[in-house]
Amino acid sequence: MTKAQVIEVIKKNIVDNLDDVEVDGIDVSKSMKDYGANSLDIIEVVSCSMRDLDIKIPRSELADIGTIDALADKFMENVEG
Amino acid sequence: MRVGVEKLNVYGTSMFLDQRDLAVARGKDPAKVVEDFLINTRSLNPPWEDAVTMGANAALGMLSEEDKKDIGMLIVGTEGSVDFGKPISTNIHKALGLGPNVRNFETKFACYSGVAALDVAVNWVASGLNHGKKALVIATDFSRAHLGAFEEFVMGGAATAALVSTNPQIVEFELQKKGTWTTDIYDTFRPSARAEVGNNEVSLFSYMDAATGSYANYLENAGEAVDFDSSFKYFVYHTPFPGIAFQAHRTLTRDHAPKKKQELKDDFEKRVNPALRFAARVGSTYGTSNFTGLASVIVNSDDIKAGDRLAFFAYGSGALGEFYSGIVQSGAKATLAAMDIHAKLDERRRCTVKEYEFIENLRETYIENPEFTPDFSILDGWYKKHYEGSGLLVLKGVKDWYRTYDFA
Numbered sequence: 001m002t003k004a005q006v007i008e009v010i011k012k013n014i015v016d017n018l019d020d021v022e023v024d025g026i027d028v029s030k031s032m033k034d035y036g037a038n039s040l041d042i043i044e045v046v047s048c049s050m051r052d053l054d055i056k057i058p059r060s061e062l063a064d065i066g067t068i069d070a071l072a073d074k075f076m077e078n079v080e081g
Numbered sequence: 082m083r084v085g086v087e088k089l090n091v092y093g094t095s096m097f098l099d100q101r102d103l104a105v106a107r108g109k110d111p112a113k114v115v116e117d118f119l120i121n122t123r124s125l126n127p128p129w130e131d132a133v134t135m136g137a138n139a140a141l142g143m144l145s146e147e148d149k150k151d152i153g154m155l156i157v158g159t160e161g162s163v164d165f166g167k168p169i170s171t172n173i174h175k176a177l178g179l180g181p182n183v184r185n186f187e188t189k190f191a192c193y194s195g196v197a198a199l200d201v202a203v204n205w206v207a208s209g210l211n212h213g214k215k216a217l218v219i220a221t222d223f224s225r226a227h228l229g230a231f232e233e234f235v236m237g238g239a240a241t242a243a244l245v246s247t248n249p250q251i252v253e254f255e256l257q258k259k260g261t262w263t264t265d266i267y268d269t270f271r272p273s274a275r276a277e278v279g280n281n282e283v284s285l286f287s288y289m290d291a292a293t294g295s296y297a298n299y300l301e302n303a304g305e306a307v308d309f310d311s312s313f314k315y316f317v318y319h320t321p322f323p324g325i326a327f328q329a330h331r332t333l334t335r336d337h338a339p340k341k342k343q344e345l346k347d348d349f350e351k352r353v354n355p356a357l358r359f360a361a362r363v364g365s366t367y368g369t370s371n372f373t374g375l376a377s378v379i380v381n382s383d384d385i386k387a388g389d390r391l392a393f394f395a396y397g398s399g400a401l402g403e404f405y406s407g408i409v410q411s412g413a414k415a416t417l418a419a420m421d422i423h424a425k426l427d428e429r430r431r432c433t434v435k436e437y438e439f440i441e442n443l444r445e446t447y448i449e450n451p452e453f454t455p456d457f458s459i460l461d462g463w464y465k466k467h468y469e470g471s472g473l474l475v476l477k478g479v480k481d482w483y484r485t486y487d488f489a
Contacts, residue, residue, distance in 0.1 A: 038117060039281065039282050039285050040285065040324070040325070040327070040328045042282070043285055043286060043289055043328060043332075044328065044331065046286075047289065047332060047335065048335070051335065051336075058264070058286075058287075058290050059286035059287065059289050059290045060264070060266055060268070060283050060286045060287040060290055062286060063280065063282040063283040063285070063286040063287075064280065064282055064283065
């Protein structure tokens with residue numbers, strides 16, 4: 001799986017869980033908080049993305065990751081194939 | 082052997098702050114603050130109350146003289162003890178007038194301390210080594226000052242008292258059905274007598290890891306098929322703030338009984354929200370969470386009946402999660418109705434934001450202070466109006482580090 005595909009999954013879950021956000025409008029160098037996400041929204045996006053990508057990382061290691069791009073990098077370390 | 086909670090009480094302090102008032106004072110949207118955290122009011126203590134008085138006052142309102150004679154063990158769970166060595170179970174033991182042969186101690190594990198105490202009590206009663214005696218489990222916690230901080234909206238506190246025996250009237254625990262999950266993490270912690278620090282986001286993430294991990298372990302240990310939708314009538318989730326219960330339920334639902342958004346919301350309203358009503362009135366329930374939630378679901382649900390299974394999830398920062406279950410007993414509604422918890426909460430004094438700030442700043446001056454007498458004259462004579470002659474336990478003063486408690 002490529003990083004672009006991982007980012008696509010994260011973006012889909014951001015759109016599913018946050019109000020008034022379009023896929024094309026998401027800048028991965030930004031934080032989900034920049035799009036109005038609170039802490040519970042971020043947990044949900046992270047959890048749903050992990051399920052979609054079939055990866056398991058302790059969620060606590062993912063707290064405070066600043067940008068969407070950095071989250072994708074962390075996921076890439078754990079994606080198989 | 083049947084073991085469970087025979088009696089249960091919640092003490093939600095004697096004063097409160099409305100979250101909407103706090104939101105306005107801090108320049109936030111009041112509706113959004115209430116919606117995000119699901120807290121309407123948070124409890125407040127006057128300076129003559131602390132973890133000792135709250136714990137004792139929860140038990141004093143519940144125990145008969147006969148109950149006191151039947152108690153063989155007292156365990157107090159708290160993350161707000163007033164001493165690093167002497168356990169507050171000793172202060173409470175004296176205040177309740179329990180006998181000299183009652184074993185007592187304090188448990189510590191952040192917000193898991195109350196359920197850690199419950200575990201020990203249940204196991205002791207179930208072991209048969211209790212010589213027919215009952216165990217009293219008290220959980221008592223109160224926030225430290227967070228004036229102006231982001232986390233100021235998820236503060237509060239409460240105390241609960243639960244009598245554990247072989248004659249459960251409220252809930253019987255399913256002793257074999259329990260799942261645990263733990264990890265070594267710094268999420269929220271209290272490294273000094275003043276500080277309550279950490280990273281809220283790490284804590285929320287760790288809470289979800291613990292919910293997932295302990296439920297998986299529960300399924301392994303249950304010894305029979307468990308269906309997330311049909312096995313549990315209600316869920317009692319740990320509530321550092323009630324809003325987190327929605328996320329916990331969403332997390333477990335995603336893995337075990339996927340639902341569309343509206344279905345999830347409906348399920349939350351039906352099976353989770355009844356356990357959150359008291360938390361919505363006291364704010365963070367800390368180590369009392371499962372007890373406050375149990376009382377709430379029994380009092381506030383219309384269709385609860387004997388035989389219903391309740392799911393419990395306890396969490397303590399540090400961190401540990403525990404998922405366990407119990408069966409509602411026929412005496413549950415009547416036993417809790419006698420405690421009149423909503424009415425007691427109604428009697429609390431509403432404080433303005435200015436009064437709240439004044440009290441919290443005053444309390445700060447009492448921390449690690451070897452010599453002080455609480456100012457009993459403040460808040461328009463609230464001590465005289467509410468406490469005097471009430472029989473409630475209060476802190477009379479501290480002299481050369483010795484704390485003196487007495488009845489108001």
